């Protein structure tokens with residue numbers, strides 16, 4: 148499929164449910180655009196309630212057959228999807244950059260995580276053991292079996308548009324669930340491209356379905372249809388709260404991966420050079436649009452000036468541009484609304500007294516025309532009352548705060564409603580363990596920013612969410628434990 152063909156035609160991918168491709172029932176469409184230059188990437192079906200209901204019908208119909216397969220048989224299907232992703236990885240990675248904006252190397256990373264998730268859960272589901280419980284009563288046996296939750300509704304955001312599909316679909320399908328997935332509007336073409344892979348891989352019809360269009364209408368079908376037994380959501384805390392309220396009505400199971408406000412702590416005993424490089428890589432990953440991104444950089448006063456200088460150098464030297472081009476380290480933000488939000492936060496910080504050490508504005512020049520680019524930015528002396536200290540920045544702005552003691556920095560690091568990830572840099576392993584244990588987050592990186600893997604549980608505490616994706620825990624999210632108590636003569 149050519150996404151933006153050389154003849155000027157625009158790709159018009161269709162929704163996929165029940166193993167077949169469909170336009171929106173109402174015939175409506177919307178366009179998704181390339182944030183690097185504003186060009187149209189694809190025309191997408193704008194589905195709604197009825198489209199979602201048909202997709203749920205398909206998932207319901209597929210459930211008995213799919214859940215009735217052995218885990219080994221389901222694993223074969225998942226490996227086949229992974230094989231096709233491997234074959235088509237360059238084409239899909241290119242589409243990710245065109246529609247979402249991240250550089251090719253990051254898009255390839257998404258493909259790798261997608262493939263890893265499929266292969267890992269294909270294997271892990273074969274180990275969804277039940278148990279035989281020592282019984283306190285004679286003449287009875289207590290057994291447990293682990294069964295799939297049922298039909299799941301998944302809603303994903305635009306910032307990790309491919310891997311996020313598999314973070315949810317791989318464990319769900321491996322466990323024996325079927326799924327209807329709704330991507331974010333901005334990155335719908337990627338999801339529909341992946342939907343083609345599911346069909347090509349020969350997955351039974353209805354096992355996975357992708358509907359695009361009106362978020363609230365599709366979300367309401369997930370919430371109100373009794374046949375949907377679980378909602379898996381990644382996105383903002385605001386929408387997560389709304390879905391949680393809705394799910395409460397029918398007591399549906401939920402997995403929620405919500406916002407973050409990650410503290411990054413550089414202690415005076417860290418390896419400064421390596422730490423600052425890691426911090427820059429984390430901060431400017433996906434142009435700062437990552438829920439695990441560095442939101443607050445706490446730097447010990449003894450190394451503050453040196454860290455600020457090094458970070459300024461790295462930020463200023465970054466190659467920013469269209470992520471399809473070689474050597475580009477940071478692409479555009481997802482859209483101009485995102486740029487405006489960052490501008491607002493930076494203006495507020497400056498008004499509160501912060502100093503701009505690098506960036507602090509949109510990228511200037513012809514190469515950036517029509518693209519939603521914002522410069523890699525470093526702010527120092529940011530006061531704690533600045534909005535970006537409390538809010539998720541979701542942009543390439545490094546905000547530096549000064550601290551003088553471990554106790555003090557732990558207090559401020561934990562003093563937010565979020566609790567997704569945190570990072571500490573220190574060469575003192577006693578301190579690393581002490582601080583890691585006391586940070587109120589679901590994940591802590593110690594001298595390490597790459598905290599994700601198919602094998603590892605990813606998720607937050609506090610208002611950052613409920614449940615885990617990845618790892619053994621990620622499979623549990625899609626399984627129910629059933630007790631079987633038997634009288635034995």
Ligand code: ADP
Nearest residue numbers: 302303304330331332362363366381382383386
């Ligand atoms: P972000 O700020 O990252 O865009 P959102 O929470 O707004 O995060 O969006 C994440 C996902 O939630 C997207 O797929 C979006 O379309 C979807 N979404 C937004 N509003 C609703 C809603 N009312 N019901 C269900 N899904 C929604």
